[in-house]
Amino acid sequence: MNGTRLQRYGGLLLLALALALGPLFLQNGFHYNVAILAGLNAIVCIGLNLLIGYAGQISLGHAGFYALGAYASAILPDRFGFHPLGAMITGAVAVGLIAFAVARPILRLKGHYLAMATLGMGIIVSIVLDQEVDITGGPDGMPVGDLSAFGYVVSGNLAWYTLVAILLFITVWLALNLVHSPVGRALKAVHGSEIAAAAMGVDVFHYKVLVFVVSAIIASVAGSIFAHYSGFITPDEGSFIHSIELVTMVVLGGMASITGSIVGAVLLTVLPQMLADFHDYEMIVFGAILMSMMILMPKGLVPTLAGLFKGRRS
Amino acid sequence: MSFLGRLLRKAAATMLGTGLALGAFAMGQKPAMAGDPEPIKIGSFLAVTGPASFLGDPELKTLQLYIEKINKEGGVLGRPLKLIHYDSQHLAKKAVTFTRRLIEQDKVDLIIGGSTTGTTMAVIKLVERAEIPFISLAGASIIIDPVKKWVFKTPHTDRLAVRKIYADMKKRGLTKIGLLSGSGGFDKSCAGNARKLAKEFGITIVADETHGKGDTDMTPQLTRIKNTPGVQAFLYCGFGAPTSIVAKNFKQLGMTIPHYQSHGSASMKFIKGAEGGAEGVRLPVAALLVAEQLPDDNPQKKVALAYKKAYESRYHDAVSTFGGHAYDALMIAVNAIKRAGTTDKAKVRDAIEQTKNYIGADGIYNMSPTDHLGLDEKSFVMVEVRNGTWKLLK
Amino acid sequence: MLAEFLQFLFSGLTVGAIYGLIGLGFAVIYNASHVINFAQGEFVMIGGMATVFLMKAGVPMPLAILIAIAGAAAVGWVLARFGIETARGSTVVGLIIITIGASILLRGLAQVIWDRNFHALPAFAGDTPIQILGAALLPQSLIIGTALVLTMLGLRLFFEHTRIGKAMQATAIDPLAAQLVGIDTRRIVRLSFVLSAALGAMAGVLVAPITMTYANVGVMLGLKGFAATIVGGLGNPLGAIAGGLIVGIAEAMTAGYLTSAYKDAVAFIIILFVLLFMPNGLFGRAEVTKV
Incomplete structure (x- = not known):
């Protein structure tokens, strides 16, 4: 048994333990609400981090995929009689196909161009959601039905917490597998130097497309779950601002660090709730975090802290 | 280097972050004071x-x-x-x-x-x-x-508002109107009522336009209404800042047909924001706004x-x-x-x-x-x- | 028919000129530093909001406008000095995130220092429209057009006839060679932020009487200014202005003849189209990727 494998399973075990102990710290419905939202954000961020951190490709439009998943779960059961699970899967497949279709041309772009293209795509999605009032309810949003499967309706804080915790666990497991696979090593090479990787015979482009699609599907599923949990969604889920929030979580926690994505998502979900009395200052805090992290700790919280521990030891 | 050590460090970092967050979270709650009646x-x-x-x-x-x-x-x-x-x-x-x-x-x-x-x-x-x-x-x-x-x-x-407005239009002999509404809940509901009630009052909606949530320029929609043949009056269903923008653009385009808005505009801020464009606009409002002008025997x-x-x-x-x-x-x-x-x-x-x-x-x-x-x-x-x-x- | 078309054209040219001015700001910064400044729209916001609030405090309009533009320029300098320079060596993604952070920070500050409400600025020369063939042309549109032409002439003089302007040109063409001949490129980067902040703020002041101004006004305006730059080819100032006019007219025609609902999407559809099919813009030059 080699080291990386033990590390991987050890980390998963620790995560499972933390998730299982979570309810001990959650004293009321509001705490559960924050924990559930943090979990959902963490799921999206892990997917996004595979793209930004490992593949080195920025996306300023991931909230668009999240919103598409959410609206699929809201619209399909309500208008077309889909089963909630069917709606979620249809949404995820559709988002996957869209991501696949746009990935090929878009991922040929670099740097600023890629940022702008993904941003444009995300904004077009949110404009459509805003304007197709008859289908989406427009800017005021629409209600979403319950999530039910096999005669069981997910309701109550503990049930939702458990569902999100399981999904988070699966996402981490998937992501770890991806990172430690040959694909993952290729991805690391991509972030290092694309041309060098290509010279080594790695099909860089193929991997970038794969990661883009996977991260979009993860966002879509998380969006669906959020829609059912919240019971009400608005086009804000797909807004440019939401895309930026997701990127901020990834950057804060640390690029190319799965632990970092969880930490980033938890911190940036809890922080605004703590600052609720000061919510005038929320944007200032967010902006300042983004700038100072990028300037002072470009690697993000977790990798930098881990580096500190390491430095002290040696 | 040892993988276990790295793992522990990562775990510590996670715990630190989460712990800090949860701790601060719990501190936000204040214990209830004993003695005072509970508010x-x-x-x-x-x-x-x-x-x-x-x-x-x-x-x-x-x-x-x-x-x-x-x-x-x-x-x-x-x-x-x-x-x-x-x-x-x-x-x-x-x-x-x-x-x-x-x-x-x-x-x-x-x-x-x-x-x-x-x-x-x-x-x-x-x-x-x-x-x-x-x-x-x-x-x-x-x-x-x-x-x-x-x-x-x-x-x-809004339904009552539309009824009041239509009754006033009927009194003035206005039957062909242009309608503009936003995409908000009130706007949609109000415009829907305007369409539904039109027949009852003998009114025809000859132009039906909408604008988006954050729009700050309604000139294109108003231009189309202005150029619709036979239009005799204009009704805007909306509330808040857009009410002023509509009135202002209306004036800027040199439009002169009778202009109606809903009770979503019943604030001095509407008049001020329109910079003169609100002059002559008619709307239904709660009598509070004109309390001084009410007869003395009105209990309100x-x-x-x-x-x-x-x-x-x-x-x-x-x-x-x-x-x-x-x-x-x-x-x-x-x-x-x-x-x-x-x-x-x-x-x-x-x-x-x-x-x-x-x-x-x-x-x-x-x-x-x-x-x-x-x-x-x-x-x-x-x-x-x-x-x-x-x-x-x- | 003609009246309607003219009306849409006037409104397209007016907002197009504004997009062009904002796009110009993107181009100036990109040329000096190869940074895309996502906080460009916030300079536009600062211009409009500062003027509104200075006037509320009793400052006469011309002075308020000057102070607002100077203030935005100062913010531009601070951003270049403490945001961009301290992060030298960051990746492209890193620089994008820094400027996005600056954008959010500035909007947050504007909401706290000023407020979140909509504000109108009185039109500079009244708002009695001039009737042309049945279409109404606002005096403000004429002022915006004049300002655009004057700005272009001014920038031309600056770039071709002043020492510092020529130094900026040289840096844009080859930063390394510029450094070798003794040009302080850091100073050039700061200057580019100051200049483009001033341009953005000016656009913000000019457009405020037409579209109103508020703390988040810069988000869409900034993105559309960026669309203008992309259409014109990144780093091509004249292209940015042409791009702005193209985006503005396309938007006004879409709103007028197709659907006003998708007006805002036009700029982004254009961006995607240009990026995917002609990545160097309509008038851009090809770029070589460095390994």
């Missing part, structure tokens, strides 16, 4: 800032003013009132978050809020599920039609003038009907709690539903299990903007 908690979310601020701002100020006043006079049931307020900024998403917070974290006894139809509709499911009395300050009829068990509202409906006059005086002397700002909606909501709630003799949510809800002959700033309320507004129509009057102020039309 009655009134939760509220209003569009105090942003494009609908001319609704939410006077609403919040009114709640603060009267809660202070009631507390000075000894509170309700011997308990002080405590207002817990969040600024939802006309965003449905924020309204949902804050309502959840009011119910689950702040554990309020009753909720007053939703300056706009969109934010109100967004929280109805939450409120019904939590079984907590909720009084909305928004205009559309869909809020209370069909009746929802825990949901009430105080402003006149005294209440409206008293509210107007209290508000204007405290804030040095012209009164609007939106503050009046908040005043009525608070008084209806307080009266219901007094009659119920408790803050038990089901009993308070029943008491609100039994509101009879309450004379408020917006008119006289008589609620029932089939009518969760119960406001008389006489107190809804047509006014015209003249010389930068409201003129009651006879």
